Amino acid sequence: MSTDKGLDLSIRSVTKHFGQLQVLKGIDLEIEPGEFVAIVGRSGCGKSTLLRLIAGLEEPTDGEILIDNQKINGVHKEIRVLFQDARLLPWKKVLDNVRIGVRSGSIEIAREALQEVGLADRAEAWPSVLSGGQKQRVALARALAGKPKLLLLDEPLGALDALTRIKMQSLIEKLWREQKFTSLLVTHDVTEAVTLADRIIMIEEGRVALDLRVPLPRPRERNSHFLQLEKVILSKLLVEENDHIDSRQNQVI
Amino acid sequence: MKQLSLQSLAPWGIPVLVMVLWQILGQYGLISNQVLPTPSEVLKAAIQLTEKGELLSFIQASTGRAFLGFLIGGSIGFTLGILNGLSRIAEKLTDSSIQMIRNIPHLAMIPLVILWFGIGEEAKVFLVSLGVFFPVYLNTFHGMRSVDPGLIEMGKVYGLRGWKLFWQVILPGALSSILVGIRYALGIMWLTLIVAETISADSGIGYMAMNAREFMQMDVVVLSILLYALLGKLSDWIASLMERKWLQWHHHYRKTIMN
Numbered sequence: 001m002s003t004d005k006g007l008d009l010s011i012r013s014v015t016k017h018f019g020q021l022q023v024l025k026g027i028d029l030e031i032e033p034g035e036f037v038a039i040v041g042r043s044g045c046g047k048s049t050l051l052r053l054i055a056g057l058e059e060p061t062d063g064e065i066l067i068d069n070q071k072i073n074g075v076h077k078e079i080r081v082l083f084q085d086a087r088l089l090p091w092k093k094v095l096d097n098v099r100i101g102v103r104s105g106s107i108e109i110a111r112e113a114l115q116e117v118g119l120a121d122r123a124e125a126w127p128s129v130l131s132g133g134q135k136q137r138v139a140l141a142r143a144l145a146g147k148p149k150l151l152l153l154d155e156p157l158g159a160l161d162a163l164t165r166i167k168m169q170s171l172i173e174k175l176w177r178e179q180k181f182t183s184l185l186v187t188h189d190v191t192e193a194v195t196l197a198d199r200i201i202m203i204e205e206g207r208v209a210l211d212l213r214v215p216l217p218r219p220r221e222r223n224s225h226f227l228q229l230e231k232v233i234l235s236k237l238l239v240e241e242n243d244h245i246d247s248r249q250n251q252v253i
Numbered sequence: 254m255k256q257l258s259l260q261s262l263a264p265w266g267i268p269v270l271v272m273v274l275w276q277i278l279g280q281y282g283l284i285s286n287q288v289l290p291t292p293s294e295v296l297k298a299a300i301q302l303t304e305k306g307e308l309l310s311f312i313q314a315s316t317g318r319a320f321l322g323f324l325i326g327g328s329i330g331f332t333l334g335i336l337n338g339l340s341r342i343a344e345k346l347t348d349s350s351i352q353m354i355r356n357i358p359h360l361a362m363i364p365l366v367i368l369w370f371g372i373g374e375e376a377k378v379f380l381v382s383l384g385v386f387f388p389v390y391l392n393t394f395h396g397m398r399s400v401d402p403g404l405i406e407m408g409k410v411y412g413l414r415g416w417k418l419f420w421q422v423i424l425p426g427a428l429s430s431i432l433v434g435i436r437y438a439l440g441i442m443w444l445t446l447i448v449a450e451t452i453s454a455d456s457g458i459g460y461m462a463m464n465a466r467e468f469m470q471m472d473v474v475v476l477s478i479l480l481y482a483l484l485g486k487l488s489d490w491i492a493s494l495m496e497r498k499w500l501q502w503h504h505h506y507r508k509t510i511m512n
Contacts, residue, residue, distance in 0.1 A: 055410060075409055087407040091425040091502040100411050100421070126502045146411070 006033035006182035007067050007078060007149040009054065014063035015206075016049055023049045025206035026063070033149075036176060036183040038197035040190060040233065042241060046206045047186045051152050054184065055081050067150070077103075080148035082156040086135035088127040094138050095123040101145035113145035114138070117171060133164035137171070144175060151176075153185040157192065169195055173219065190233050195220050200233060204240045290472040295479065298472035307461070312480065315446060315457040318374065319484075322381025323442045327435065329382070330389030334434075338397020338427070339419075351390060359383045360448055372453035377446060384445040385438040392434025396427030429500055436492040443485045 009031040016024040023046040031037050039047045052058045054065055056075040065072050067079075080101065088097045099110040114120050117137040127135060136156060143151060153172070157165045173196055176183055187193055193200050194214060202210035212233065216225055272292050278284045279291030286294075302308035333351070337344040359380060370376035400423050408422040450459020458477045465473035 057406060057410070075412070077412060079410075081407075081410045083403065083407065085403060087403050089404060089422065089425070091428075091500075092421075093502075100408075100413070103412075128502065128504050142411075 005149060005180035006035070008033045008069070009150065009182060009184070010066040010069075011050075011054070012064050012066070014050070014053060014060045014065060016046070016053060016058070017061045023206055024053075024060075027203070027206075027208060029201065029208065031182060031184065033182055034180045036185070036196060036198045038185045038187055038193035038200045039203060040187060040193050040200060040237070041203040041209075042237065043188060045203045047203050048154055050203065051081075051154050051184065051186050054150075055079060055152050076150075078149040079152060080143040080146055080150075081152045081154060082136075082139055082143050084155045084158050086127075086132075086139040088135055088138055088142075090127050092127075093123070094119065094125050094127060094130070097127065097138055098142045098145050101142035103146055110141075110145055113141040116144065116175060117141045131164075133160050133168065136160065136168060140168075140172070140175070144179065147179070148181055150182045150184070153183065153187075155187055156185075158188070165192070170219065172196065177218070190230050190237070193233070194226060194230050202233065202236060202240075209240060210236055287471070290475055294472045295476050298470070298476050302461075302473070302476075311456060311458050311461050312484075315450065315459070316484065318377045318450075318457065319381060319442050319446045319488075322378045322446070323385050323438065325378065326382030326385035327389045327438060330386040330434075330438075331393050331431070334390045334393025334431075335397060338394050339423075344394075348394075351387075355387045355391075359387075359445065363449070363452060367453055372455065376453065377449040377457075380449045381442055381445045384441040388437040388441060389431075389434045392437070393427065393431050396430025396434075397423065399430065400426035429496075429503060432492065432496050432500065435495070436489065439488040439492055440485070443481060443488070447481055 009029070011027055011029040011031075014024055014027045015022070027050060039050065041047045049058065053060050054072070056072055056079070067076060088094075089100070092100075095107070095110055095114060098114050099105060099107060101113070102109045111120065111123065114123055117140055119134060119137055119141065122130065122134065122138075127138070130138065139156070157168050160168060169192060172183075183196075185193070185196060194216075197214055200210070200212045200214060201208055202212075204210075210233070212229075214229060216229070220226060275284070275289070276292045279286070279289065279294075284291075290298075299308060333347065337348055362380065362383065366376045366380055370379060404422050404426060405418070408418045413421060446457075447459055450457045451463055454460040454463075458480050462474050462477035465471075465477070
């Protein structure tokens with residue numbers, strides 16, 4: 001594993017409250033440089049909040065987040081985020097949107113990044129004429145044009161159709177293997193997590209409920225190992241779900 | 254090509270038809286000259302006034318006032334809209350006062366304005382500024398507040414701050430609303446000017462109309478009304494040009510489906 005590219009991420013007893021609501025109740029995680037980690041969990045479990053804390057868009061109530069042993073303070077310049085909606089500026093053409101991600105503002109680097117995601121021919125198009133998958137590819141180009149050392153992916157493929165999603169997954173995997181940045185993917189899609197991640201972390205009720213390595217060779221095939229792993233995670237998710245419902249019912253009674 | 258020119262002529266179909274009908278009805282005495290002069294008579298009056306040099310100077314006087322007032326009122330409205338959109342403190346300080354003044358019809362200020370400024374240029378420019386200020390302010394402020402917060406967040410993640418964030422994300426996001434305000438303000442601008450000039454003026458189109466009324470020159474009265482219509486159309490056309498230039502990314506303003 002190359003250590004000269006990705007950032008080392010360390011999360012130490014991080015909690016986050018929104019008023020009375022306790023979203024994260026103490027998260028401890030060590031993520032190695034270049035690692036691809038997927039965070040799964042039911043909606044509302046706090047996984048997106050964790051990502052926003054790492055991105056510097058929110059501050060933890062307690063605990064600390066260290067990047068290469070430095071406590072983060074606001075938005076880190078080596079971190080890029082791929083949001084669920086592409087968030088392209090509709091008033092800039094595709095190439096100029098990608099250029100926002102280039103630190104030097106160089107148009108050549110933007111063009112190369114667009115080439116990487118296979119959209120070089122759409123450089124002069126307005127974002128509004130692109131399909132959902134194309135928009136997300138432009139957003140990926142914009143994120144990678146800055147050569148980030150940590151890429152945060154907040155359910156970036158959730159809104160895409162199945163076929164586009166599979167294509168995007170292999171594109172992300174390919175670029176990650178080439179550029180060796182650390183990746184943190186938040187998703188509710190267990191198959192996606194098993195396809196992409198070295199390690200899968202399940203968050204439940206604001207805590208880490210599962211931390212599982214994925215020892216499958218890449219590119220991953222849907223063989224029996226794959227399916228078995230998927231089943232393990234899914235059943236764990238479902239058990240938690242039932243417990244959750246049970247405890248709620250008990251409270252009501 | 255033929256279709257294109259036909260399409261660009263289409264909006265003029267109804268005005269031309271009305272003119273022709275009006276001319277015919279007037280010529281055959283179906284509409285009395287005392288009620289409405291025919292288009293050809295109005296045209297004749299226009300030519301005569303142009304030869305005397307009055308028409309052009311009146312048009313100049315009116316347009317000058319209109320745009321000066323628009324510039325003053327519009328830029329104050331724009332600046333305050335931007336300021337209040339960016340800063341909650343500025344909004345707290347000024348917004349409710351502005352809303353209070355907004356509810357006074359600005360034309361109700363005419364008697365006061367005449368007492369303040371007399372019937373000189375200042376009175377009319379002041380009234381136009383006041384009328385134009387509110388739509389520009391309101392729409393700029395609204396535009397600033399309705400910029401997609403997701404885009405602002407994206408900008409921050411990508412290291413855009415301060416001036417860059419404003420110029421690349423916030424202002425373009427607010428622009429379509431700002432242009433709606435400008436377009437609306439241009440309408441108010443002419444309306445205010447017409448009323449102001451009709452009540453008190455010593456030059457301009459409104460003055461020409463009031464003067465003509467005293468001498469029962471129907472053709473000149475109608476001419477001034479038509480001039481206002483044309484000038485209004487002209488400023489609307491300028492507004493739509495701005496929209497087309499600055500909002501070409503917006504599907505609504507794009508001429509063709511693909512770029």
